[in-house]
Amino acid sequence: MMRFWKIGGLLCLAACAHGSEAPPPTERPRETAHYTVTIFDNFGGARVRVCLEPATMLELVPIDDSASGQLRGAWSDGTPLDTTNGRIRLQQASGTPCVDYETRFGRSWFRARGSSAVVLSQTQWLWRPDPFPRELDATVRFILPAGGQVSLPWPQSHALYFPDASAFFTDTYGVFGSFDRQAFSVGGTSVVVARLGDQPSDDEVRRWLGRAVRTVASVDDRFPRDRLHFVLVPVDSPAEQVAFGMLRRGGGSSILLLPSLDATVSQLEADWVAIHELSHLWLPRLYSEGRWLSEGIATYLQEVLRARCGLQSADRAWTRLREGFARGRRSGTGRALASESRNMNRTGAYHRVYWAGAAFAFEADVRLRQSSRGEMTLLAALGRAQRTSGAEARLVSASVFLEALEEASGAGFIEELGKRYAARSSFPDTTFMDLPEYRDVRAQIMESAEGACGISAESSR
Ligand SMILES: [Zn+2]
The missing domain is CATH 1.10.390 (Neutral Protease; domain 2)
Structure with a gap:
């Protein structure tokens, strides 16, 4: 993460978006949580239904306390639940395993010219069960406005995502809306790239990021992850080839990069930002x-x-x-x-x-x-x-x-x-x-x- 001193507006995200630093607690037996997330109001908020089995968890809590103000309400069978301090008290849910809640998204910090897609942390819509089970089988399914897509760094099968425990404690980048998404592999690593806007082209993205992954893999003749998720937001940045980069690790590795609209693929390859962010994964x-x-x-x-x-x-x-x-x-x-x-x-x-x-x-x-x-x-x-x-x-x-x-x-x-x-x-x-x-x-x-x-x-x- 660098060059933020030149992008003042991004600084709050850099400084404030870190999730809780507490490690996941380890108690209670395996449980399940199935989330259905309906994105509404032109990607301005989410209505979430979560069904918990068995229904022994006491609360749903925000991953990041700073997101607590975005909770608009929570209901069980239509009856409002107590949501003091952004925490949804489940004991009032009287036996029903499903709870509904609604959040409004804060301002999206990263928007590309000509793209309606938004880059959001999952802390904007994902509330976690508390106390957190030692083993939780969680699934997330999205219902999106017509033409909308989603991209997250979590394991996925068809329309279902399977976030691990770290996705409930550490923030990450996801993209919602209309955008280009491509997948390829580099060595043994599966790479997914969500690109807002038209450039760099698919071929250029493959060449730039493929070479960056191989370069960082040269540390030990292998890349330290099986899966990688990139979010590219092209920006006007005449002076720098890549204006900004940041890594997030909640549920998988997601790297946000802001390439310059003026940069050629050779300039992107030679730039340091992608190499820097990928290098973090050795630590x-x-x-x-x-x-x-x-x-x-x-x-x-x-x-x-x-x-x-x-x-x-x-x-x-x-x-x-x-x-x-x-x-x-x-x-x-x-x-x-x-x-x-x-x-x-x-x-x-x-x-x-x-x-x-x-x-x-x-x-x-x-x-x-x-x-x-x-x-x-x-x-x-x-x-x-x-x-x-x-x-x-x-x-x-x-x-x-x-x-x-x-x-x-x-x-x-x-x-x-x-x-x-x-x-x-x-x-x-x-x-x-x-x-x-x-x-x-x-x-x-x-x-x-x-x-x-x-x-x-x-x-x-
Ligand atoms: Zn860094």
Whole structure:
């Protein structure tokens, strides 16, 4: 997620749209929840019927408290239910397993010129049972206005979606309305792309995003997810090829990208935003004080992977890292990096957090390569650590992830190095990167890895 400092209007979404940080609780036996969601009023709201079996859940609650004001009412057999604070009390439902509720959508932040489709978080219409069952079999079926479609990152069979537990705790992007939807696969990963507006063309989308997925897969010769969902909203952005990008993980990986209407497919391929967002999938979701680590590693990878896979030269990658470190050094509020990360959406210290984190990634990569005589790298450690953590959407602390990285790398310094960065209030020293004795390791970091980048057939057309 970057470039938001240039798109002020999107900032609230970036800052405010995060779902609850609490992990799903684990109690009670397997239950079912079947949702039928009728979208009405020109995609302005939803009437939802949810049938719960057995009817032992006490309330339906919003995923994100900020959506509670959008609830217009709830009924059981036509009788109004108590909806204080946006929570629907079910004990009044007197034995009937189905409840109706109605929400109005807040303003859609992302609209493409000439498109009537809206990009919405599921927190606008999905209320979850509470207490949340340990195992819930949930289905969601949509009834849409004529000509309307829906696209979500959840497993789907025909008209039925099957959201997992994370879809009830972590927000994600969905698209409603009239839009282009295409599906293809890259290696073993199924990709669905919902595009608002006419461009880039289907072929260009396949080429751009196919190559981005392969580039990020080069970290460990595989992509860390079986399924990916993209939402493309083309915008006027003369200065940048991709004006904005953001990843959400509720029920699956959904990446929103705002490509410029002026960008050619080669420019889109060479741009860093899609690579950055996809790189996040090598890491778990981290709590806000650990964002220096997740954003830092994604920022480092966006430069290194593009150089390794021929999307930019090694010289340009080093220049961009040097310039980024200089920007990071100039920004910030003097807080320790962990605290700077926690307060970033309020203080705007994005450059400090992203680039101090990238300096950590760079130092860790250099030290891993040197201490192992080139046998271990940050990329290999990320790949190994991800095999252990899997695709969970659960939030993890920076120290847990650093421990996993240390174990995966077999090196004894990662946790200590990470702790030092997290506590540091001045920008780290990166001047060693230009010393002559680091010339070899610099060359290794940006060394072409086209064999691992899978640049062939479909993706390089
Ligand atoms: Zn990011």
